Amino acid sequence: MPRSASPETLATGVIGGDTASIARSITAIENDAPAGREVLDRIFPHTGAAHIIGVTGPPGSGKSSLVNEIIRETRGRGKKIAVLAIDPSSPITGGATLGDRIRMLEWHADPGVFVRSMASRRFGGGLAQHTLTVAHVFDAAGFDPIVIETVGTGQDEVAIAALAHSTVLVQVPGMGDSVQTLKAGSLEIGDVIAVSKGDRPEAQALARDLRRLQTLVDDMDGLMHGWRTKVVTTSATERTGIDTLLAALAEHRAWLRDSEEWELRTRRMLGTEIASRVQQRLLADVVAASESTGDVIEQVVARSVSPLAAADRMLERLRSRR
Ligand SMILES: Nc1nc2c(ncn2[C@@H]2O[C@H](COP(=O)(O)OP(=O)(O)OP(=O)(O)O)[C@@H](O)[C@H]2O)c(=O)[nH]1
Ligand SMILES: [Mg+2]
Structure with missing residues (x-):
């Protein structure tokens, strides 16, 4: 080409x-x-079919290793799969690790796998819009599922849930009193919870605790949503539990499809994308406008105009530019 x-x-x-x-x-x-x-x-008219799956969890919890096994299992079933790794900028590893690169190389020659990483720093608040727009490309190209991996730091976890049809929350054993230190709200984000590094001795206990906790959470609001979060134990090193994880995701997809949720979530995702594009454009206009407002600022500095009146004036100018 x-x-x-x-x-x-x-x-x-x-x-x-x-x-x-x-x-x-x-x-x-x-x-x-x-x-x-x-x-x-x-390409947009050719999109809308793919199942978009978010994978999130703490730094180093084994997300990329798990995603790699999801790729292997999905390819084994003959489906095309794309992965968008929102570049970690992980506080622990500081970005794509050597392990990540080696894993990506494994699929280099396979046209049925597309792995791409995107630096979150580069996009700042515009991360959501770029993520979804890139997902449309994969969707149009026939990749299904499309996996979006993000490091979960509170806010991002919520953000990823708004970008995906299904969210896998990765939890890892051996991080102290795991369940006690779980951030409030984390559990609600996962449609499926994967207890990763399942080969570790503490994994079963964590899975049991999470199931118990999940039952409590579900009893509070689960019936309202009609989906009971599934807790699955996986090991990337031993390649176990991946089929169970995919089965849970397939079940979630079927549930979304059978209820109104698929459409609701799709609307929310596209709505997020549109809103963040509008925001980006408005912001650019504001920056352009504020570059030509030296006079207003001078008046505020001279205390002849208040900051709020100045803001009103700037908005008026912005509107008259349209
Ligand atoms: N024992 C064991 N270790 C694992 C498993 N999966 C991953 N690891 C190890 O955990 C570490 C982190 O794995 P990654 O897959 O890079 O974790 P991640 O969540 O993608 O990390 P960030 O993207 O940096 O947040 C690596 O040293 C892996 O070898 C597993 O199933 N069992
Ligand atoms: Mg990773």
């Missing part, structure tokens, strides 16, 4: 599952290049 492939050619390539077209389209989208937008416009 020529370097200067047109958006039309790229879009056709994406829909045909061509790896180079997918990679280039994602880069264009990440860079907010006009070509990215054009590709998206063309």
